[in-house]
Amino acid sequence: xxQQQSASGSxxxxxxxxxxxxxxxxxxxxxxxxxxPDSFSDGGALSASxxxxxxxxxxxxxxxxxxxxxxxxxxxxxxxVGGESTRPGAAAVTEQQELDRVIPVIEAINRELDVIxxxxxxxxxVMREAALAGAGMVNDxxxxxxxxxxxAVAATSMGVCLMHMQGEPGNMQQAPxxxxxxxxxxxxxxxxxxxxxxxxxTRDHICLDPGFGFGKTLAHNYRLLREMPQxxxxxxxxxAGLSRKSMIGAVVNxxxxxxxxxxxxxxVLAVTQGASIIRVHDVAETVDAxxxxxxxxxxx
Numbered sequence: 011x012x013q014q015q016s017a018s019g020s021x022x023x024x025x026x027x028x029x030x031x032x033x034x035x036x037x038x039x040x041x042x043x044x045x046x047p048d049s050f051s052d053g054g055a056l057s058a059s060x061x062x063x064x065x066x067x068x069x070x071x072x073x074x075x076x077x078x079x080x081x082x083x084x085x086x087x088x089x090x091v092g093g094e095s096t097r098p099g100a101a102a103v104t105e106q107q108e109l110d111r112v113i114p115v116i117e118a119i120n121r122e123l124d125v126i127x128x129x130x131x132x133x134x135x136v137m138r139e140a141a142l143a144g145a146g147m148v149n150d151x152x153x154x155x156x157x158x159x160x161x162a163v164a165a166t167s168m169g170v171c172l173m174h175m176q177g178e179p180g181n182m183q184q185a186p187x188x189x190x191x192x193x194x195x196x197x198x199x200x201x202x203x204x205x206x207x208x209x210x211x212t213r214d215h216i217c218l219d220p221g222f223g224f225g226k227t228l229a230h231n232y233r234l235l236r237e238m239p240q241x242x243x244x245x246x247x248x249x250a251g252l253s254r255k256s257m258i259g260a261v262v263n264x265x266x267x268x269x270x271x272x273x274x275x276x277x278v279l280a281v282t283q284g285a286s287i288i289r290v291h292d293v294a295e296t297v298d299a300x301x302x303x304x305x306x307x308x309x310x
Contacts, residue, residue, distance in 0.1 A: 026167065028146030028168050030126050032087065036304055038287050040090050041090065043074060043081070071118050075119060081293045082125050086293045090128040093112040094130075116140055116143040128149045131150065132159065134157075135162075141168055146167075146169060149170075164211045172203065173221045174198050186230065203216060219249040219251065222235070228257055247287060249286070250277070253277070254270075277290060282303070
């Protein structure tokens with residue numbers, strides 16, 4: 011599935027992720043694996059301690075591996091491992107804390123499962139160590155803007171997702187404002203692509219994420235969803251992360267654990283608007299929903 015080629019023998023739509031070629035001839039699901047105590051939806055779920063909120067958070071590698079295994083069985087092609095919460099107002103973590111959380115988990119997944127591992131980080135040192143541990147992709151909410159980040163990715167064969175964010179997690183939702191939402195996000199992402207190419211990252215290693223919920227109002231988020239096709243002209247795969255977010259809760263009036271139906275609807279809409287990769291908490295349900303889209307399209 012990760013190495014598929016077109017009938018002509020040349021690769022179809024794809025993204026290079028380390029030693030693997032991610033086939034994007036149909037939409038793919040990225041499963042979220044947060045190894046954090048404070049992520050907005052599932053923080054603390056993979057703690058090695060039975061007491062949530064214990065003084066020092068440590069990750070149960072076995073719990074994380076079992077969760078990743080289940081997501082693979084449910085149809086995830088990518089497992090996105092994150093060691094720092096990026097919810098609005100989230101506290102920063104040290105580089106060492108991130109390394110301690112994500113590296114053992116990446117090593118275990120790479121050793122046990124046949125799946126692309128993505129590391130959700132902005133820290134160049136974490137990117138480098140994650141590559142050595144077997145990660146094939148970097149998912150960076152800061153789009154490799156930290157010093158040394160483009161070079162860290164270029165030194166490996168990892169793919170990278172460049173995301174737009176206005177501000178930082180601590181302040182991004184205080185008063186997000188744009189003169190021209192789509193034009194500004196497009197310009198930012200294309201500038202980041204150019205900077206990555208100058209660092210030596212080739213285009214077939216790059217996908218783009220408009221950053222739903224990262225420095226956007228409710229109106230901004232739904233305009234982004236409606237106008238996602240405008241980002242396709244740049245020629246890069248699009249990743250959409252809408253799962254369980256407040257833009258869904260605000261519409262359905264449900265808490266995080268009651269947003270499954272809304273998240274599925276958002277995922278389906280994102281795919282119909284051009285997304286190639288959908289980042290989700292609920293893998294099996296999303297894979298089923300996308301399967302219905304593919305069945306319909308195969309009959310056209």
